[in-house]
Amino acid sequence: MSVLPEAPARPALPGDADADVCIVGAGYTGLWTAYYLAVADPSLRIVVLEAQTAGFGASGRNGGWCSALFPKSVAALERSYGRERALALNAAMEASVDEVGRVAAAEGIDCDYAKGGTVVLARTPVQLERARHEAEEAAGYGIDLRLLSAAEATERVGATGVLGATFTPHCAAIQPAKLVRGLAAACERRGVRIFERTPVTRLTRRRAETPHGTVRAPIVVRATEGFTPRLPGLRRAIAPVYSLMIATDPLPASFWAAAGLAGRETFSDHRHLIIYGQRTADDRLAFGGRGAPYHYGSAVDPSFDLEPRVFAELRRVLGELFPSLGDVPVAHTWGGPLGIARDWMASVGLDAATGLAWAGGYVGDGVGTANLAGRTLAHLIRGIDSDLVGLPWVGHRSPPWEPEPLRWLGVNASLRLMTAADATEARTGRPSKRAALMSRVLGA
Structure with a gap:
């Protein structure tokens, strides 16, 4: 950016x-x-x-x-609060995307707002099956999350190995x-x-x-x-978990002709360890993901923003998605903590x-x-x-996280499990049972 x-x-x-x-x-x-x-x-x-x-x-x-x-x-909200309240919260979230854009326009906030939606790619058969399941579940709730064919997905995001994708219009890219x-x-x-x-x-x-x-x-x-x-x-x-990002310098029109993202769609894929990216208003690729360790005692420090191993892995994955980047260097790196309730x-x-x-x-x-x-x-x-x-999240009280060292062991083990699950699925072509178990433990 x-x-x-x-x-x-x-x-x-x-x-x-x-x-x-x-x-x-x-x-x-x-x-x-x-x-x-x-x-x-x-x-x-x-x-x-x-x-x-x-x-x-x-x-x-x-x-x-x-x-x-x-x-x-x-689905998880429905189990706890009922269908009507779950859908009310989802509708309020969708409306919030537009509300941010409304206020930005009304207040003259030039934040590069572009509501291009989100494309979540499926690049393996296992990921494609997850995409189908999500689209079917969304349809059952009347939620606008569509399954795209390989051609439709590639037209939006010109990444490699695309078998399909899910698409929702309810997302805007911002600075x-x-x-x-x-x-x-x-x-x-x-x-x-x-x-x-x-x-x-x-x-x-x-x-x-x-x-x-x-x-x-x-x-x-x-x-x-x-x-x-x-x-x-x-x-x-709250458990502070770090997410890190990289960004390129502005890329030429020849790159974007193949990479797409013409509507500044935000993009990800259906792997377990979260990645996320966008085409910025000045034509950079900004790309981030999880993978940085949780620090003992819920510690937060500016030095934790710097994880060369994670930055290198993000650049590798970005190059795997878009090989035409070639040896374009990373121009900027940054990160910070996000909050997770138990x-x-x-x-x-x-x-x-x-x-x-x-x-x-x-x-x-x-x-x-x-x-x-x-x-x-x-x-x-x-x-x-x-x-x-x-709305069902109002007044909710989450239980506290476990005391240390259990918190440190549990959070970092879950991060490693998701990384391993992606590798297992790529090797076997079958959904990871451990990842499915973790999802149930988290109540997702």
Whole structure:
């Protein structure tokens, strides 16, 4: 993706302060919450506290998929909440993709928004069978996820060995840093105060404590996603797992004539270890995936963004998909932590007794989900009885992760299992039983 200049620094919290709503975290969740609150009630005193700079975490350096993906499948949601509520959440997620585009246009946020949908390729017979199953299941729910033939898929994404694909129109490619910076500016235009370099060291009833002072507010929102374990008492609330990315320099028209992605479709394939990519507005290939290790004690550190082994593997896979890249070098590498709840269920809620609100656990699909979270939190905080506050993820409480070393062993073992499952399927031509078991364990 295009490299943006450093954003102008905002001041740190100058001392103790009072607010109507205090939001901890200036990523998508925190900023969307602030935005919708400020639009609905300009009189609200809203303070956002950020440990680094706005968008420093996953919001500013993700794969640029504004999708309708939710960590739990519709089938899994149906088992727990019933068909009607499961489909309501799916519809709300689909609507969030368009809502992000609407706000970006209304606020003049040039975030390279292009709703080209997502193509998930099937490049082995086993993957093709998974694609067929997903398309059949979606059809049973009336969800727009279509099975493409090999020719139809290759017309959209000119990768090698394509046997077919699934396609959903409910995804837009974006430039994530542009979106989060534009959203922060839109919040400030409405009177929201954003303080950077202000880490919150403790959250208590109606208080957010920092080294620079304490903000007191009837409502305090935790919007910290992968950085949540840094807060006292929340070490086991979320497992931060790293996703890494690479990007090329802009590629010539001759490459794109064969590679396709003319509508800036986001793309992946049906392997178990997640990969994801997009054609950027300035004609780069941006490509990422899982595979980086989970760090003991839910540790998060900038040094964990750098995993040469993972970057090399991403470049190898990208070259396998698009051999015409030749020896085009990687121009940029980056990464960051995403948040995973123990039951793989994202959640949003407000505890009226304590005034503490929260949202997160997006499992890497937070661009669209955070928008839905922000709108939902704005309704919960203002006491609005709406369809949003009745969605099944509202008020959900995930169980804590296991204590160490069980957490470290379990998360890293699952990462290795998914890598091994892909290799086993390529060798045997049969679905991996271990991967299927892991899916059931996770309740997907």
